[in-house]
Amino acid sequence: xxxxxxxxxxxxxxxxxxxxxxxxxxxxxxxxxxxxxxxxxxxxxxxxxxxxxxxxxxxxxxxxxxxxxxxxxxxxxxxxxxxxxxxxx
Numbered sequence: 207x208x209x210x211x212x213x214x215x216x217x218x219x220x221x222x223x224x225x226x227x228x229x230x231x232x233x234x235x236x237x238x239x240x241x242x243x244x245x246x247x248x249x250x251x252x253x254x255x256x257x258x259x260x261x262x263x264x265x266x267x268x269x270x271x272x273x274x275x276x277x278x279x280x281x282x283x284x285x286x287x288x289x290x291x292x293x294x295x
Contacts, residue, residue: 207242207243207275207276208242208276209240209242209243209274209275209276209278210276210278211240211241211242211278212240212272212274212278212279212280213238213239213240213245213248213272213273213274213278213279213280214238214239214240214272214280215236215237215238215248215270215271215272215280215281215282216236216237216238216239216282217234217235217236217250217268217270217282217284218235218236218237219232219233219234219235219236220232220234220258220266220268220284220286221284221286222284224286225286225287225288225289226258226260226286226287226288226289227260227288227289227290228260228261228262228263228288228289228290229260229261230260230288231257231260232257232258232260233254233255233256233257233258234250234252234253234254234255234256234257234258234268235254235255236248236250236254236270238270238272238280240272240274240275240278242274242276243274243275243276243278244274244275245272245273245274245275246273246274246275247271247272247273248270248271248272249270249271249272250268250269250270250271251268251269251270252268258286260288262288263288263289263290264287264288265285265286265287265288266285266286266287266288267283267284267285267286268283268284268286269281269282269283269284270282270283
């Protein structure tokens with residue numbers, strides 16, 4: 207297959223500038239596309255709809271890798287912070 211371009215990956219959740227609360231339920235969302243040979247694989251650290259791990263305060267990373275039928279690959283990752291929630295007394 208004559209295809210020199212890598213597929214595209216778009217991560218919509220977690221958002222690039224988003225901050226999540228400790229224990230917040232955050233289902234991941236992402237897509238992969240390739241206009242030349244087509245998408246062979248589109249694999250994230252979690253499947254679409256699975257929940258991010260927000261059980262620990264601190265930074266987290268979520269990544270998605272896509273491969274097209276020509277063997278070209280692309281990987282995109284997003285860092286997201288998880289902050290603790292302080293409840294006033």
